[in-house]
Amino acid sequence: MTLAERIIARAAGRVRVVPGEIVTCRVDLAMMHDSGGPRRVKPMLDQLGVRVWDPERVVVVSDHYVPAFDADSAEILDLTRKWVRAEGIARFYDMQGICHVVLPERGLIRPGMFAVGGDSHSPTGGAWGAVMIGIGATEMAGVLATGEIWVRVPPTLRLEWSGHLGPAVAAKDMMLHLCRTLGLDSATYKVVQYAGPAIAALPMTERMTLCNMSAELGAKTGIIAPDRMTAEALAATDAGEMMDVADWADSPGAQYEAVHRFDASVLAPQVAAPHSPTNSAPVDDHGCVAIDQAYIGACTGAKLVDLKMAARVLAGRQVAAGVRLLIAPASTRITTEAAADGTLATLTGAGAILLSSGCGACAGYGAGVLAENEVCISSTARNFKGRMGAHSAKVYLGSPYTVAASAVLGRIADPRDFVA
Amino acid sequence: MSGERTGGGVVHRFGDGIDTDMLAPGRLMKRPIDDLAAACLEALDPGFATRVRPGDVIVAGGNFGTGSSREQAAQVLLTLGIAAVLARSFARIFYRNALNLGLPVLVCPAAVEIPSGIRLAVDPIAGRARELDGAGQDTGRSWTCEPLPDHLMTMIADGGLLPHLAKRLAKRA
Numbered sequence: 001m002t003l004a005e006r007i008i009a010r011a012a013g014r015v016r017v018v019p020g021e022i023v024t025c026r027v028d029l030a031m032m033h034d035s036g037g038p039r040r041v042k043p044m045l046d047q048l049g050v051r052v053w054d055p056e057r058v059v060v061v062s063d064h065y066v067p068a069f070d071a072d073s074a075e076i077l078d079l080t081r082k083w084v085r086a087e088g089i090a091r092f093y094d095m096q097g098i099c100h101v102v103l104p105e106r107g108l109i110r111p112g113m114f115a116v117g118g119d120s121h122s123p124t125g126g127a128w129g130a131v132m133i134g135i136g137a138t139e140m141a142g143v144l145a146t147g148e149i150w151v152r153v154p155p156t157l158r159l160e161w162s163g164h165l166g167p168a169v170a171a172k173d174m175m176l177h178l179c180r181t182l183g184l185d186s187a188t189y190k191v192v193q194y195a196g197p198a199i200a201a202l203p204m205t206e207r208m209t210l211c212n213m214s215a216e217l218g219a220k221t222g223i224i225a226p227d228r229m230t231a232e233a234l235a236a237t238d239a240g241e242m243m244d245v246a247d248w249a250d251s252p253g254a255q256y257e258a259v260h261r262f263d264a265s266v267l268a269p270q271v272a273a274p275h276s277p278t279n280s281a282p283v284d285d286h287g288c289v290a291i292d293q294a295y296i297g298a299c300t301g302a303k304l305v306d307l308k309m310a311a312r313v314l315a316g317r318q319v320a321a322g323v324r325l326l327i328a329p330a331s332t333r334i335t336t337e338a339a340a341d342g343t344l345a346t347l348t349g350a351g352a353i354l355l356s357s358g359c360g361a362c363a364g365y366g367a368g369v370l371a372e373n374e375v376c377i378s379s380t381a382r383n384f385k386g387r388m389g390a391h392s393a394k395v396y397l398g399s400p401y402t403v404a405a406s407a408v409l410g411r412i413a414d415p416r417d418f419v420a
Numbered sequence: 421m422s423g424e425r426t427g428g429g430v431v432h433r434f435g436d437g438i439d440t441d442m443l444a445p446g447r448l449m450k451r452p453i454d455d456l457a458a459a460c461l462e463a464l465d466p467g468f469a470t471r472v473r474p475g476d477v478i479v480a481g482g483n484f485g486t487g488s489s490r491e492q493a494a495q496v497l498l499t500l501g502i503a504a505v506l507a508r509s510f511a512r513i514f515y516r517n518a519l520n521l522g523l524p525v526l527v528c529p530a531a532v533e534i535p536s537g538i539r540l541a542v543d544p545i546a547g548r549a550r551e552l553d554g555a556g557q558d559t560g561r562s563w564t565c566e567p568l569p570d571h572l573m574t575m576i577a578d579g580g581l582l583p584h585l586a587k588r589l590a591k592r593a
Contacts (some may be wrong), residue, residue, distance in 0.1 A: 022569075036489060040491065048585055072451065120513055139517070139581065142581050185486070189512050386441055
């Protein structure tokens with residue numbers, strides 16, 4: 001069995017599962033946020049007359065409507081706080097950052113877990129060797145009521161990356177390249193497993209970017225087999241202990257639906273043109289595209305590693321006149337760390353504007369949305385029409401390196417010219 | 421969800437990759453469902469929400485519902501009275517959300533061949549969509565859909581996940 005099949009089999013209480021069969025899994029962890037969480041599931045649970053099956057296994061993160069910016073968002077956050085208290089859910093993170101980043105910071109997602117998240121980017125958890133699946137609100141109400149969910153055992157696509165990423169090339173570029181070459185529905189109902197020397201060399205936060213954007217391939221989840229780096233990174237979180245991760249791997253003779261091979265060494269920085277991540281191409285193919293805004297934010301593109309990429313480009317430089325660079329660190333802990341190590345000073349010294357930690361403009365919720373016909377380059381995951389503001393706004397996607405380089409030149413720029 | 425869902429709803433045809441931001445725009449996600457429904461597909465087809473009538477049918481290409489896990493993307497279609505969505509393929513979270521809410525979503529390999537504006541009667545259980553003329557008579561033209569998954573039939577027959585769970589929990593009590 002592949003790693004994902006082994007985890008699903010364990011959660012289903014089965015010795016073995018095969019792709020295509022329907023099994024019922026016990027859920028180790030259910031995570032939800034303020035938008036799709038309590039405000040949606042509370043009326044459903046009330047209607048069923050049940051409470052959360054196990055408050056110890058539930059994590060709630062307020063990250064979409066934070067901080068409250070009008071009466072509606074204030075009410076949503078208030079409802080979330082009251083419900084969490086009433087249900088006795090201790091793991092509640094209010095305005096501490098984006099759920100997919102807060103979860104591993106607190107050591108809550110671990111190798112071998114079977115987890116669900118009330119958000120499409122829940123596959124992020126797979127970077128830690130877990131199966132973490134995105135679900136909707138009614139599905140979540142079902143999980144909260146029963147502790148179970150049905151799963152059609154997904155086949156696994158193995159994406160092997162050889163070589164090493166060049167300067168100013170990042171996991172985000174790998175994913176944009178995959179979105180173009182494989183397509184946004186290439187992994188629907190499948191697990192995407194990332195492997196190979198280029199993956200092994202990536203820090204956990206970059207692995208999270210890969211698994212995060214597995215959602216953009218349509219995948220049920222992304223996963224990376226845990227290794228020594230996973231164990232050490234886990235020990236550095238609130239989990240605070242080394243875990244024996246060796247057991248969570250493919251078993252001999254694991255069957256993949258397909259294996260695709262890629263070479264990281266030849267990968268150029270990628271940029272996706274509006275209005276789909278599939279419209280990606282090497283940055284230099286886009287010609288001269290002037291920008292109004294550069295945005296570094298969201299679960300995909302504002303972890304500490306992402307802020308450091310931007311800082312490498314921005315050190316000793318200034319954001320171009322007439323361009324705004326907005327940075328919304330993915331968690332408050334990241335802001336603290338970036339302040340301590342000087343990253344933040346480099347960013348703000350270059351003219352970046354610091355925003356609060358939350359989903360923000362990525363999905364058109366918070367500060368930084370776009371006016372009609374404006375052009376933005378963003379480190380986020382999606383550039384669907386109208387998602388970040390006005391329908392006529394154009395959003396390009398790139399790595400934090402590329403976003404920062406573009407902010408400096410005022411047009412989409414190749415970050416390799418900035419990072420020696 | 422058994423039997424024909426609509427006795428001849430008008431077909432609204434869309435292309436590939438209809439995403440959840442088009443169906444339920446993020447800027448309105450904090451508002452009541454009626455506000456979201458009024459903006460459904462506005463980025464692609466302004467006025468869609470006012471033109472559509474209860475019983476109408478959406479046909480589309482591949483990866484319908486791609487993007488967010490927001491269940492409102494399916495709920496707005498129910499709110500507008502859409503009787504069924506026929507698409508070449510669906511994004512997986514949207515697919516489960518729709519069936520959980522009781523919206524029939526049918527994989528129809530030839531969905532994009534179904535012309536906009538014709539009247540369609542859809543039977544989700546039989547997996548069949550047939551064209552009706554102005555008098556409600558069968559024109560003889562029909563399209564085949566993949567059957568809904570067997571293991572979901574009880575849930576679908578119960579009208580969605582919540583009523584299904586209510587029955588299950590009542591039995592357990």
